[in-house]
Amino acid sequence: MLSRHLPHPEPTEEGGWRASPVDRHHLCYEEYRDGQWQRLEIEGEMLAGPPFFIIHFSSIEAWKRHPAWAHHRRDEIIDRIKSRFPPPAHDYEGEAILSAADRSPLIAAAGGLSDKPCRWASCTSPALHGKQFCVTHCYPSSLWRQPSP
Known part of the structure; x- marks a missing residue:
């Protein structure tokens, strides 16, 4: 199992954001905002693969339960996560992705x-x-x- 306490990179790493696996069922997207790292946990599923991991993006309606800084940036955040976890090793599920x-x-x-x-x-x-x-x-x-x- 991967640690849930990932080291925090410098704010300039990957333009102030990163996406990392957390465990068999989650990954996190972190963004440096207002002098600190803000975090979203995204559900997923590890497989024998390929794909080795399916990322489950929440629906447009459910996305509203994420922190306010992420509400109107769903497409941008999804695109960033997909760039970090590309196919064929990864696949995606969800509404409008x-x-x-x-x-x-x-x-x-x-x-x-x-x-x-x-x-x-x-x-x-x-x-x-x-x-x-x-x-x-x-x-x-x-x-x-x-x-x-």
Whole structure:
């Protein structure tokens, strides 16, 4: 088991943030704010792998139970954690966790987009090549996440 008392790096390490495993069922995201380290614990699940660890991001509604400094920064924090724990050794679960950068390789792996629309009710996005649905509806983790500006 990993220690729950991780040494605190200098504030400049990784731009003032870090993500580290805590134990078999948690990782932490820490950010240097107002002269001290602030911490979020994120649930996960260790596997025999690959993937070796699945990170369970809380829903948009449940994210509001995190400290106030993290409330409006869910996408940013999720992207940082995913950059520290990339696939294929890690996988992710949760509502609205796929960004535009995540969708691109999924579209490429499907052979691109077709010229037909997605068959999901009222969706006008193009379907994936050889599929009847768009990337958003083939991969539910991408639902509701707004593309980065």
